[in-house]
Amino acid sequence: xHQQQLQHALNALFTxxxxxxxxxxxxxxxxxxxxxxxxxxxxxxxxxxGIYNGFTPCDDCKGVKTTLALNANNxxxxxxxxxxxxxxxxxEKGKFEFSNQNTIILTPRDSGRTRHYFxxxxxxxxxxxxxxxxxxxxxxxxxxxxxxxxxxxxxKGHGGH
Numbered sequence: 001x002h003q004q005q006l007q008h009a010l011n012a013l014f015t016x017x018x019x020x021x022x023x024x025x026x027x028x029x030x031x032x033x034x035x036x037x038x039x040x041x042x043x044x045x046x047x048x049x050g051i052y053n054g055f056t057p058c059d060d061c062k063g064v065k066t067t068l069a070l071n072a073n074n075x076x077x078x079x080x081x082x083x084x085x086x087x088x089x090x091x092e093k094g095k096f097e098f099s100n101q102n103t104i105i106l107t108p109r110d111s112g113r114t115r116h117y118f119x120x121x122x123x124x125x126x127x128x129x130x131x132x133x134x135x136x137x138x139x140x141x142x143x144x145x146x147x148x149x150x151x152x153x154x155x156k157g158h159g160g161h
Contacts, residue, residue: 048104052124052144061085068117068124068144070096076106078115103131122146 052068062084069077078092094108099116104124106115116127126142128134134142 048119050146051148052146054126054144055083055141056126056144057138057141058082058085066144070104078106078108099131103127105131117144 049070049072052066052070054066056064056066058064061082065081065083067079074095074097076094076096078094080090080092081088082090092108092110092112094106096104096106099105102119104117104119106117108114113129116129116131117124118127118133123146124144125133126144133139
């Protein structure tokens with residue numbers, strides 16, 4: 001029974017963290033916008049912070065349910081679940097950095113394997129261990145879509161009903 005209570009508490013903690021990131025990440029991104037609008041960064045500061053979800057291919061399970069929270073301070077939380085293999089969520093925390101050609105590299109705190117993602121508009125594309133796009137029939141399934149996109153206010157004012 002103690003293990004069930006612990007699992008329930010961990011699920012509640014995870015849900016609270018996810019909600020915090022969902023609402024805090026867009027405001028963090030806006031607060032850390034470059035001061036010079038003409039300054040060009042390959043990081044696309046306004047494009048990447050947020051929560052990304054996807055269901056990526058897996059060789060020995062039905063798929064990997066993935067949630068990735070990228071924070072404006074270059075930290076991340078990655079939560080994965082191997083569907084059909086284990087009901088357990090695996091949580092990884094770490095830092096990430098931008099590489100060349102709009103790619104980010106996730107480095108976990110525990111010095112596990114690094115992960116590479118290509119940053120696109122409102123989505124991340126998971127790359128292979130060498131930082132190369134996946135090929136084959138499942139190549140288009142390695143996508144995490146951003147689900148916390150905040151639309152800018154209408155330029156027409158308040159009367160746009």
